[in-house]
Amino acid sequence: MTVPIARTLISIGIILMVAGCVNVYDERSDAMNREYGWHDPGYMYPEQYEPMPGSNIITDFSSNGEMIYYTGLNEKEQQIPVSGGPHWLYVHGGSCVSCHGIDGKGGVPIMMGTVIPSDITYEALTSEGEHEDEHEEHPPYTDETISIAIREGKDPSGEELDYTMPKWDLLDEDMEDLIEYLKII
Template identity: 55%
Template structure:
């Protein structure tokens, strides 16, 4: 009986050792194949050319012409990104910076805004009419042209527009969706944004 018990425990010990070796081997292979080998970081991999590089999600297929974050997303295909602005309001609308070079701080908003930066144009579009769901969110940005905001069912005054931009509240005092950033603008910058909304 003692011999049987010895063999049994020896067999159990051997099985445990084999299982440990197999698990360690699998973890090692997974790390090399997933994190470092061509299937992840190298050409054609998630973090390689297939992701960051040519045609990849974070490469030219994402950032470059007709990519999600470049001319094909915010700007019509073949139209260069705007770099010359005629007013402080337009500068803020397109860049998230005022003419003094100060970045407009914000709270809330979509996660990608914290990583890539952005401004009003990224959600509401060049024409201010919105209508396209925000990337990585379900919210459809509103038409924020001045004529639309100041007419219709929910009428915004200039003070209401400022409150929506800075505090994220509508004319009734209801909180807007948190995908809408709360832009910490000065009164002067808010006035300039409102003037620009009258132009688009």
């Protein structure tokens, strides 16, 4: 066998091996996507909605506001449109809990973020104490300014929140339900 023919056969073999790996990968990733619903809205990680024994992750929601907070979907299972914020949030679905945590207190750095997510419990947002962010002090939030923060990414003084805060396009009734949920977490 001559050297050029051997090189050609080796090249063909390598191409076939790579093509075979790609096909196996595609089949595996498709199976994983079907099994875990990774492309379904509101499902960031499969474990997020399949709780381990003793887990405090909620999968049965008691209100529309709670469902929005945890999944980014409303009770009609419509994905809440979002703009801005981290790209991974809308690639895999996401929600308030993805950054602010199950207790709403934030405090943990998020992937690709520049600030630590703040405490968004209603008590913390509306208290008369100091409210500072990376820009300046601002007055306490009201239901109206919470809505503006969620929809427009602005604090009560009109300053832009960090760019990692997405802008959610919630219907009025969904916004009311979400704010009601913030009052109980």
